[in-house]
Amino acid sequence: MKLVGSHGSPFARKVRVVMAEKKIDCQFESINVAESHAQTQQFNPLGKVPYLVLDGDEVLYDSRVIVEYLDNLTPVHRLIPASGRPRAEVKVWEALADGMADAAGLIRMESMRPESQRNDAWVAKQQSKIDAALAAMSARLGEQPFCVDGKYSLADIAVGCALGYVSWRFPHIDWRTLYPNLAALADKLSARASFADTAPPPA
Ligand SMILES: N[C@@H](CCC(=O)N[C@@H](CS)C(=O)NCC(=O)O)C(=O)O
Known part of the structure; x- marks a missing residue:
């Protein structure tokens, strides 16, 4: 493969x-x-x-x-629950995290166009999606150690990658101060070899 x-x-x-x-x-x-x-x-x-x-x-x-x-x-370390509500919850987290990364990627692509061609209203719309996604993630996570049922899953992986991308490309978005529970989750994830070994290159 x-x-x-x-x-x-x-x-x-x-x-x-x-x-x-x-x-x-x-x-x-x-x-x-x-x-x-x-x-x-x-x-x-x-x-x-x-x-x-x-x-x-x-x-x-x-x-x-x-x-x-x-x-x-492979059955090694299952990351997506087989069925039912936990499976749907993991998928919703993934959709939310991927959607935030999509919006961030679109802003990044717009920023690479000549300044005269950029559409500020469209960028603001994408930014509002990032802001709303961060607020929704923080509220949904609450005080849980991981996103779904207190267990590490694909939901945490998707969230960690999306947060990592936002920090990498848009360091001025201070989600860590606004949402300490997301920051704690991100720090926990960064300590895993799987995250450390795949971190984006220096900006
Ligand atoms: N929903 C897709 C999104 C993939 C995506 O947007 N990839 C970006 C790179 S981060 C890309 O290839 N963009 C090029 C393009 O849209 O033309 C997935 O989850 O694989």
């Missing part, structure tokens, strides 16, 4: 953390997403990373599909 992504992508990081936690060996190819659009589209028509090339050349995307596939590949 080969995972294609980039070192900065929060979605690729989510997959890499899952692989590390589940002790799945996999080659990782880091590409420059902006420059590799045509190549990426040969594997994912949407032109997005990450995608996973399986032995036999079948390709899986997006990150939510890939992590589900990996979690079922």
